Amino acid sequence: MSIRLVIFDFDGTLTDIADEGAQFEAAYTRAVLDLCGEARRPAWEAARTSVLADAPELGWDMGSGATAPGDADPYISATLALSRFARAERLPILGSDDPRHAAIRGDFGGALYQAAYGALRPAFRPEARAVIEAAASRVPHVRVVTNSSTAKVTEKMRHLGLAVAVGVDGDARKFEVSEPTVNVEAMAAVPASWRVPSLRRPVLPRRGRYFDVLTRVWAETGTRPEETLVVGDIVELDLVLPGLLGASVHYVERARAHPYEGELLAEFGARASRSPSLEGALARLP
């Protein structure tokens, strides 16, 4: 069946993660040390190093289970490092397990994240504009589905100067393991837990909010999963759910790709492909 809808992830897929990530890490580190003291820099660096060392078994868990490798991008690894740093330094409230303070810990992490992410100077992959425009010339529908906010990503997309209109569906919460609110029967094809040989922890494919967004996009565009290509840079987060629903998937490989990601893709057979550059996704289009 021919592809009629292309869904791009945003951060790391259309953006230059090396450039934006370096900006983000610098701003995030500055904020952590301004708030917690420059003397804690070695502890902060140790926490960051340990997160990278322990991924992908160390997963990014936003409260419903591990849903992406802990080193998947600088945004995820910084969030995990903050938690490890706060515990190691026994920081009041932030470094505790006290459930009464969970909301404060969440708000603090969220505020640091938003401050660092919001200050980024947008940096796209050099081929992003040409690839989006080529996709739009070959299929009727092109969308961006992202965990980031619709408003922020729409604003960043304006910097690309696209000759075509591309809808942005933000706040997709691809990291949330939960049940869907619409078209519930279609989720029956998606297992609660999935194991591959190179990863000891289970992959948790049932992402209810992401499912809801995908379902809405398919309804709005009059397309089906079998006519869809999802392009993303984190297999576990972006591609596993749509792949299990019958979509084609293309992995834009990260510098720190893991063997288990290849094993996940192999389960999708000819519906899955991968390439180091975003341009590789165009080979999948009519």
Ligand SMILES: [Mg+2]
């Ligand atoms: Mg991404």
